């Protein structure tokens with residue numbers, strides 16, 4: 519077991535940020551930690567990395583208790599905090615040197631990590647001169663310098679443009695092949711693209727802990743359809759095998775079916791039979807999004 523969280527409660531004054539949170543993560547897993555803003559993700563991560571302590575419960579990381587052996591936990595964990603705090607007046611190499619000194623890692627390792635993270639073209643620049651994507655790489659490099667077993671990444675892709683996003687995503691996926699990774703995000707696609715498992719937290723409580731493959735296999739079928747005219751919801755509810763109907767905007771609807779067979783042709787037939795024109799028709803695979811909305815709304 520790489521991470522073992524048992525009955526963690528954390529209060530900030532009167533406010534309960536975490537309420538009896540428990541979960542386990544095995545070695546080598548990549549787990550997405552999903553929840554709306556204010557759910558308690560960063561608080562949990564700060565406890566996992568020993569930056570703050572809980573009011574009750576226990577956390578064990580790579581065999582070490584966070585309260586009893588915080589130094590050993592820090593040695594085992596690489597942490598990229600939310601908003602990636604960097605010393606932007608330092609040069610990339612200076613900054614990594616600073617981190618290497620903290621962890622007593624060798625200078626060779628700095629060059630090694632610069633190559634691994636794809637920082638070579640920017641390695642002689644000041645951090646303030648770097649794009650957001652490269653700044654994120656510097657944060658990741660610092661977290662990985664001491665070659666930790668466990669990586670804790672707090673919203674590592676928030677604020678990146680689509681190109682930077684896919685680069686950082688791929689990098690994390692690559693790193694994740696040899697490490698245990700817990701990454702927080704409020705972006706569903708992030709989890710679908712990278713993770714083996716998803717833990718969803720809402721208002722300080724864990725509301726779901728699911729294997730992504732199982733989740734995607736058991737998903738319902740959702741069809742997004744746009745008609746040219748307004749339709750009565752009662753009429754839509756008569757489409758065969760329909761489970762639920764939701765109006766997205768104007769004449770666009772989400773139709774949920776409880777069977778696996780592609781129902782697009784049935785929706786098309788329905789439109790024809792009722793004198794409607796179909797302007798748009800597509801199958802959506804957003805079971806995670808549905809789960810998230812149901813559990814955190």
Ligand code: ADP
Nearest residue numbers: 530533535553554555556557558559560561562
């Ligand atoms: P998330 O990372 O999921 O957005 P946080 O863990 O940052 O959530 O916050 C959880 C809750 O705890 C929020 O309601 C937040 O306002 C509160 N909180 C976080 N840090 C502090 C703090 N240092 N002092 C007081 N309240 C805090």
Ligand code: MG
Nearest residue numbers: 559560561600
């Ligand atoms: Mg946060």
